[in-house]
Amino acid sequence: MSQVRVHNFSISLDGFGTGEGQALETPFGHAGERLHEWLIGTQFFHAGDQLAGGTLGADNAFAAQHNPGIGAEIMGAGKFGPPGWQDDPDWKGWWGPNPPYHTPTFVLTHRPRPSIEMEGGTTFHFLDATPTETLAQVREVIGDADIRIGGGATVVRDFLAEGLVDYMHVAVVPIVLGRGVRLWDGLESLEDTYNIEPVTTSSGTTHLTFTKKR
Amino acid sequence: MSQVRVHNFSISLDGFGTGEGQALETPFGHAGERLHEWLIGTQFFHAGDQLAGGTLGADNAFAAQHNPGIGAEIMGAGKFGPPGWQDDPDWKGWWGPNPPYHTPTFVLTHRPRPSIEMEGGTTFHFLDATPTETLAQVREVIGDADIRIGGGATVVRDFLAEGLVDYMHVAVVPIVLGRGVRLWDGLESLEDTYNIEPVTTSSGTTHLTFTKKR
Numbered sequence: 039m040s041q042v043r044v045h046n047f048s049i050s051l052d053g054f055g056t057g058e059g060q061a062l063e064t065p066f067g068h069a070g071e072r073l074h075e076w077l078i079g080t081q082f083f084h085a086g087d088q089l090a091g092g093t094l095g096a097d098n099a100f101a102a103q104h105n106p107g108i109g110a111e112i113m114g115a116g117k118f119g120p121p122g123w124q125d126d127p128d129w130k131g132w133w134g135p136n137p138p139y140h141t142p143t144f145v146l147t148h149r150p151r152p153s154i155e156m157e158g159g160t161t162f163h164f165l166d167a168t169p170t171e172t173l174a175q176v177r178e179v180i181g182d183a184d185i186r187i188g189g190g191a192t193v194v195r196d197f198l199a200e201g202l203v204d205y206m207h208v209a210v211v212p213i214v215l216g217r218g219v220r221l222w223d224g225l226e227s228l229e230d231t232y233n234i235e236p237v238t239t240s241s242g243t244t245h246l247t248f249t250k251k252r
Numbered sequence: 253m254s255q256v257r258v259h260n261f262s263i264s265l266d267g268f269g270t271g272e273g274q275a276l277e278t279p280f281g282h283a284g285e286r287l288h289e290w291l292i293g294t295q296f297f298h299a300g301d302q303l304a305g306g307t308l309g310a311d312n313a314f315a316a317q318h319n320p321g322i323g324a325e326i327m328g329a330g331k332f333g334p335p336g337w338q339d340d341p342d343w344k345g346w347w348g349p350n351p352p353y354h355t356p357t358f359v360l361t362h363r364p365r366p367s368i369e370m371e372g373g374t375t376f377h378f379l380d381a382t383p384t385e386t387l388a389q390v391r392e393v394i395g396d397a398d399i400r401i402g403g404g405a406t407v408v409r410d411f412l413a414e415g416l417v418d419y420m421h422v423a424v425v426p427i428v429l430g431r432g433v434r435l436w437d438g439l440e441s442l443e444d445t446y447n448i449e450p451v452t453t454s455s456g457t458t459h460l461t462f463t464k465k466r
Binding site: 051052053210212213214215216217220222223225226227228229235236238242243244246 | 265266267424426427428429430431434436437438439440441442443448449450451452456457458460
């Protein structure tokens, strides 16, 4: 069976995966880019563009696990666009004509629309389904490849709460956001199901890996 | 000026400093001893009793900073006793005749009572005062020595929110408690005031040090 994985999911010390006030100009609300500075600095992050450089250290080692083996991404409506994107028939995501997914990408929304084929192998599909139903439908499309749960926090939490995540990498950034969307709510005793290993890097990030107990 | 310090303050991944359901038999509620296993294993923790042993590694290095230079502890009512201890005139804390403080120890409560002199240098004083007023009163008693804020989470948070803490050591334990008393609430942008450094140890604990920016 293919694995369900979470990668590079960044939260603040107080557990927020995004800030308050998400909008077109502020995809992460008042958090800005602060949750992702560790990632933006890596060579992995720059691989797709014209910028040379980026670090090759421990942060990059974590970041670069994002793609290998992945056959699809599942994301929430709030990752695909700002509040209200469902009212804009031309909205095709934040990422321009060639999104960084390069696989079928399933957007969970209560208002599905027809699929959109983008450049570079990304096709957006829109589903209104439970986590279990979603995985079943995705596996019908992609077969045995692994599936990445791309966020936001609510979607990761929903898949965790149903015991559907096999591996999760969370990056804890040393900032206190104070408000936003929490990752950990409703996940009491997650340590009973996962081996949890933390490691810190020189950027001040604490990388947590959750590996499902067998 | 003496420093105000927090040491060995343990929280879960989701930021709870204590669980739900604090009572005489469960001082940390449903968290039990899980927040403090890293500490209980250290040589520092065993120094005061007849048990030999305990680890001398990185966890102990953090733990052992608890006492040097400290002239007083300030704690909340919830650390001194279970809910309702104010109705028991004989309650003298959880710790028996010789508490592990060995300094004047100031308990914040809306129902102060006369001071209690214990063995080993601990005297409990009871105050109904704001954080700033409390520090002023403590400094009158102890002079220039450092002051430890002993918790619980609400008390640490109150002193942080007023900018009164100079140094804080938080131990993040890889468990998800789900409910209890949160440390981080109301502390948005704490990183503007503190240099925050995380380091992990082989126990799976992430030690965070907060050092006030000058």
